[in-house]
Amino acid sequence: MHIYDALDAQEDITHILVRHEQGAAHAADGYARTSGKPGVVLVTSGPGITNAVTGIATANMDSIPMVVISGQVPSPLIGNDAFQEVDAVGITRSCVKHNFLIKDISEVAITVKKAFHIATTGRPGPVVIDIPKDVTINQMELEEYPETIKMRSYKPTTKASNRQIKKAAELIANSQRPILYSGGGSVIGNASKELREFTRLLGFPITQTLMGLGAYPGTDELSIGMLGMHGTYEANMAMHGSDCVVAIGARFDDRITGNLEKFCPSAKFIHIDIDPSQISKNVVADIPIVGQTKQVLQALIEELKDAKLADISKWWSQINTWRGVDSLAYKKKSGVIKPQTVIEMLYEVTKGEAIVTSDVGQHQMWAAQYYLFDEPRRWINSGGLGTMGFGLPAAMGAKIAMPDRDVVCVTGEGSIQMMLQELSTMLQYNTPVKIVNLNNRYLGMVRQWQEFFYEKRYAMSYMDALPDFVKLAESYGHLGILVENEKDLKPALIEALKQKDRTVFVDVITDQNENVFPMIPAGGAHCDMLLSGRDEMVSKDETDLNAV
Amino acid sequence: MRHIISVVIENETGALSRVSGLFSQRGFNIESLTVAQTNDPSLSRMTIVSTGNDRVLEQIVKQLNKLIEVVKVSDLTSQDHIERDLMLVKICPTKKDNFDLKQLVDVFSCKIVDVTDKTYTIEISGKTKKLNAFLDTFDPASVLEVSRTGVTGISRGKKLI
Numbered sequence: 177m178h179i180y181d182a183l184d185a186q187e188d189i190t191h192i193l194v195r196h197e198q199g200a201a202h203a204a205d206g207y208a209r210t211s212g213k214p215g216v217v218l219v220t221s222g223p224g225i226t227n228a229v230t231g232i233a234t235a236n237m238d239s240i241p242m243v244v245i246s247g248q249v250p251s252p253l254i255g256n257d258a259f260q261e262v263d264a265v266g267i268t269r270s271c272v273k274h275n276f277l278i279k280d281i282s283e284v285a286i287t288v289k290k291a292f293h294i295a296t297t298g299r300p301g302p303v304v305i306d307i308p309k310d311v312t313i314n315q316m317e318l319e320e321y322p323e324t325i326k327m328r329s330y331k332p333t334t335k336a337s338n339r340q341i342k343k344a345a346e347l348i349a350n351s352q353r354p355i356l357y358s359g360g361g362s363v364i365g366n367a368s369k370e371l372r373e374f375t376r377l378l379g380f381p382i383t384q385t386l387m388g389l390g391a392y393p394g395t396d397e398l399s400i401g402m403l404g405m406h407g408t409y410e411a412n413m414a415m416h417g418s419d420c421v422v423a424i425g426a427r428f429d430d431r432i433t434g435n436l437e438k439f440c441p442s443a444k445f446i447h448i449d450i451d452p453s454q455i456s457k458n459v460v461a462d463i464p465i466v467g468q469t470k471q472v473l474q475a476l477i478e479e480l481k482d483a484k485l486a487d488i489s490k491w492w493s494q495i496n497t498w499r500g501v502d503s504l505a506y507k508k509k510s511g512v513i514k515p516q517t518v519i520e521m522l523y524e525v526t527k528g529e530a531i532v533t534s535d536v537g538q539h540q541m542w543a544a545q546y547y548l549f550d551e552p553r554r555w556i557n558s559g560g561l562g563t564m565g566f567g568l569p570a571a572m573g574a575k576i577a578m579p580d581r582d583v584v585c586v587t588g589e590g591s592i593q594m595m596l597q598e599l600s601t602m603l604q605y606n607t608p609v610k611i612v613n614l615n616n617r618y619l620g621m622v623r624q625w626q627e628f629f630y631e632k633r634y635a636m637s638y639m640d641a642l643p644d645f646v647k648l649a650e651s652y653g654h655l656g657i658l659v660e661n662e663k664d665l666k667p668a669l670i671e672a673l674k675q676k677d678r679t680v681f682v683d684v685i686t687d688q689n690e691n692v693f694p695m696i697p698a699g700g701a702h703c704d705m706l707l708s709g710r711d712e713m714v715s716k717d718e719t720d721l722n723a724v
Numbered sequence: 725m726r727h728i729i730s731v732v733i734e735n736e737t738g739a740l741s742r743v744s745g746l747f748s749q750r751g752f753n754i755e756s757l758t759v760a761q762t763n764d765p766s767l768s769r770m771t772i773v774s775t776g777n778d779r780v781l782e783q784i785v786k787q788l789n790k791l792i793e794v795v796k797v798s799d800l801t802s803q804d805h806i807e808r809d810l811m812l813v814k815i816c817p818t819k820k821d822n823f824d825l826k827q828l829v830d831v832f833s834c835k836i837v838d839v840t841d842k843t844y845t846i847e848i849s850g851k852t853k854k855l856n857a858f859l860d861t862f863d864p865a866s867v868l869e870v871s872r873t874g875v876t877g878i879s880r881g882k883k884l885i
Contacts, residue, residue, distance in 0.1 A: 265738060270749050274792040277737075294792060329734055329795040453786035456779065 178312040179218065179247070192576070192605050195597035197224050199569040201231020202595070205240050206573030209556045210531060212366065214241035214295050215573065221247040222260030225306075226267065230563060232302045233271035237560025238387060239364055241300035243291050244268075250310040251279065264306040273301030281314040289322045298332025299451040300364060332450065336467030336475060344422075344446045344463045345479040351420030351444075353491045354380045357403065357432075360387030360559065361425015361449060361469045363552040367391065370473035371424065377477060378485065381495055383411035385426050387559040390549030395528070400495060401504075404432040405696050406541045409503035412694070412702040414495050415440055423447045425469040428458040429560070438701030448472045503694045504545055506708050512687040513662050515539065515614045519546035522584065522612060525669045530582040530610075531556065531574050535567035535591030538620035541692045543586040565594030568611065572598060575607040582673060583609040589639055590619045599652040602679050610672045611681045613645060616688045624691045628706075629698075649681035659684045726755070727781050728800040728807055728877050730885055731770040734793040735761055739768060742791055752776065752784050756809075756874025767795065771876045773852075798885045800877045807877035810849045813859065813870050816842050820863035832858050843868065 183191055194200040197219045204215025215235075219228045225246040235242045249258040265277045274294050276287050284307075291303040348354065356378075362371050368391045375382045375398055382392050383403040392399055401408035403415055415421065421443045426432070433439045436458060447454075447461035448469060455464040465472055506516050519542050522530075532547055533556040534540040540557055549555045556574055558566040571585035592613055602609065614620075622637040646656030655678050659668045665684065672680035693708035733739045740759055747754050755773040762769045774784060781799065788797045800807070817825060825844060829836055834848035848858055852875060859867060879885065 266741070269738075269742065269745055327792075330792050451790070453783065453790050455786075457783060460779070 178309070179245070179307075190576075191218070192572075192601065194569070194601050196595070197227035198231050198565065199572075199595055199598040199601065201228045201242070201244065202234065202563075202566050202569035203573035203576075203598070203601075204242055204244075205231060205235045205238075205566075206533060206556055206570030207577045208235070208240050208242055208573075209238075209570070210553050210574040211577035212553065213577075214243055214292060214300075217242065217244040219244065219246050220260065221249055221264070221309075222262050224260075225264045225304075226262055229268060229271065230561075230565075232268055232304065234558050234561045234563045234566060235302040236271045236273065238360060238558065239300050240302065241295040242302040243288075243295050244272075244302060244304045246304060246306050247312075248277070248306045248308040251308040252310070254308065264304065268304045271302075272304050273299075275304035275306065277306045278308070278311050281311050281316050284311070285319060285321050286325075289325050290327065293325045293327075294330065298330075299449075333452070333466050334450075334468050334471060336448075336465045336472045338475075340463060340465045341472070341475045341479055344465060345476060345483065347420055347444060347446060347463060348378065348422065348476070348480060349483045349485050352486055352488065353414075353418050354378070354420040354422065354488065355414050355418040356380050356382040356422045356424060357385070357415065357426055358382060358388045358391055358424040359385040359426025362388050362391035363425075365425055365450065365469035366552075367425070367469035367473055368552045370470050370477065374473045374477050377481060379488070380422075381410075381414055381492070383407070383414065385429070385432060385559070386544055386557065388426065389544060389555045390552045393550040394548030395550055400499070402544055403702075404429075405434065406545065406692050406694065407696075407702075408545075409501045409694055409705060409707065410495055410498040412696065412705060413498045415443075416702040417494070418443045421445050423449075423461075424473070425449060427454045430458075433458060434696045434704075435699050435701055440702070501707070503705070503707055506690075506693070509687065513659070513665060513684060515542050515616070515684075515686040515690055516546055517662065518612065518614060518665065518684050518686065519543050519586065521666055522586070522669055523547045525666065525673060526582055526584065530554070530584045531571075531578060533557065533567045533571040533574055533583065533585045535585075535587040535594075536562045536564045536621075537588050537591060538616075538624065538690075538692050539586050539588045539591075539614040541621075542614070545692075547586075564591040567591060568595045568602075568609075569598045571609040571611075572602050572605075572607045575609050576605075585609055585611045587611060587613050588620060589613055589615040589617065589642055589645070592645075593643075596648070599649065599654060599679070603653045606677070608675070608677050608679050610669075611649075611679070612669075612672075613681065613683045614686050615642070615645070615683055616686045616690070617642065618688060620690075621692070624695075627691065628695075645681055645683040649679070654679040654681055656681045656683065725777065725781075726773060726775050726801070727784075728805070728875055729772045729774060729784065729788070730796075730798045730800055730877065731772065731788055731794060732762070732796040732885060733768050733770060733791075734795065735766050735768040736793060739793055740770075742793065743770060743772070743788070746787055746791065747772075747774070747784075750783070750787060752780065752787075756872075758874045758876045771800075771874070773875050796885050798879075800879060803883070804880040805877050806880060807851055807875050808849050809852045809855050809875045810847070810873040811855045811858075811870060812837075812845060812847055812872075814843050814845045814868045815862060815866050816868055817844070818863050818866045821861075821866055823861070828861060834858070 208215035249261045295303040403411040444462040446463045619637045649656035694705040759770040838845035
């Protein structure tokens with residue numbers, strides 16, 4: 177209460193009163209991802225901080241800078257099971273970069289400084305500051321807010337070792353079948369410019385992870401799409417066949433690698449990451465480089481700019497053959513709207529320039545596959561934790577960060593219902609976003625797995641008793657549009673985007689039976705992909721690779 | 725393989741739970757863990773005995789280093805080092821223990837620190853194996869109670885952590 181009282185008496189800090197603390201954390205997260213600046217969350221003790229935990233864990237998994245200030249019961253009551261008391265530091269310990277419990281008012285300034293320093297440097301992440309009520313009541317003479325901070329126990333590496341750079345450059349220059357595999361570290365590390373220069377200097381194929389999309393333009397000739405479980409045929413096949421994988425700010429997550437034993441069987445790995453613990457965690461790196469993606473890429477560009485590179489034209493012709501498979505092709509069906517079409521049309525209507533947030537599930541994959549991002553910080557989604565409910569509050573945060581840009585939340589009828597209450601906040605603070613709901617009446621990704629791996633037993637994945645989303649949006653003071661026929665889709669999206677000052681909920685009734693392809697089934701290798709319209713596994717022909 | 729890891733960490737409340745939480749969260753095992761303040765009261769030193777292959781150990785060291793309050797981490801097993809475990813054991817010799825306790829105490833260079841009409845309390849320190857060997861000399865029924873500190877260690881020579 178004292179913090180709120182102080183907030184009310186100043187004008188430097190803008191406060192958004194959300195409807196649920198999870199929404200607060202996701203909104204701050206969306207703001208941070210879009211702007212690159214840390215998001216700040218203020219919650220009360222007990223249920224306030226426990227509600228925020230999902231949002232904190234989401235930010236932690238995706239390395240998003242965030243500072244969360246939680247109220248705590250007065251110090252003398254800590255440990256007494258007081259009203260609205262939880263052990264905030266204990267509960268959040270495993271899902272934050274660091275956390276603090278302030279015990280005395282004299283620690284406030286230094287702790288806040290430390291929190292922002294830790295949240296924003298090295299590999300970014302959320303930091304929680306727990307403040308007991310009595311600390312906020314006390315008064316003291318205001319000291320200078322510390323300009324800089326030195327911590328003997330926290331000195332993140334920034335500059336990579338020259339020796340490693342030289343070794344990596346040599347391997348890169350001599351590789352016959354190279355591939356660049358870029359992740360969230362290229363976005364968070366603001367290394368997009370360097371990544372473009374590096375990729376174009378080498379002329380190498382580049383694939384990006386779900387978290388990395390946009391750091392390198394998705395429409396560029398050298399871009400071969402996303403990789404992993406729902407990656408493109410050419411990206412996964414190129415990973416499988418590569419002799420040199422350059423991982424840039426990516427962490428070889430299980431959704432990327434599939435079966436580790438069959439992952440990139442003939443590759444040597446160069447792994448660039450700011451966090452040493454990511455290197456050789458899942459895949460042993462031949463040349464580990466600890467450092468910021470931006471600086472490491474600059475050093476590699478410097479080292480390689482006059483180097484003689486191996487001829488990789490045969491590798492490119494092989495990749496282009498794989499491209500010819502056209503793995504994102506899908507068959508339209510009359511009478512139903514294909515979800516892929518919705519994303520393609522959204523791309524067309526927004527000219528590929530919107531900030532797109534998403535929830536989690538099939539719609540997330542389709543958005544990642546069919547909306548080609550040409551700039552970083554335009555694709556905002558929960559990649560690591562996979563948090564349904566993320567999209568709407570994240571869109572609100574993104575709109576606050578970039579009020580002049582179109583912000584679109586691509587969601588599904590399952591995810592959107594997890595954070596609906598924020599529609600109210602969005603009206604109060606006038607953050608007009610466009611919600612595109614791919615409504616297939618199923619928890620689609622669950623349904624897809626049940627179809628493939630559980631003999632079509634669709635246990636608890638059907639969404640019955642759905643609300644009328646149009647009326648729902650209207651009851652929150654927004655605009656709702658229902659789209660049931662494909663011919664109405666484009667006009668609806670155009671209309672929604674025309675409404676610059678209003679939040680518009682476009683409820684699109686889509687094909688219930690559509691699946692996300694390509695797909696690597698669990699335990700499969702990158703060459704074991706299921707493709708749309710073909711039920712059989714597409715197996716790689718080893719001889720193709722040997723020919724390169 | 726067994727490793728002895730030394731960790732120097734800021735002497736703050738909750739430091740121990742950060743370390744033990746990390747081990748349980750990531751599925752690393754702890755055979756023993758000791759912790760106390762160092763000569764610098766602002767720092768604590770922990771000695772953790774864990775098992776795992778080289779990749780697991782590499783992750784343990786990296787993850788420990790990632791904790792904001794950790795100042796230094798060192799794998800003592802990879803260098804020339806001294807390790808000690810301290811044990812207090814309360815025994816009541818049975819007829820099966822047909823040896824002279826005084827002699828045994830000499831062989832293991834330990835001390836009898838408390839005696840009653842029925843029990844002896846012995847203090848012994850050394851490597852874990854020595855302590856185990858000492859316990860093995862008794863009939864299990866005669867060992868009433870054991871309290872061990874777990875391993876603590878330091879590198880040999882001039883080298884510091």
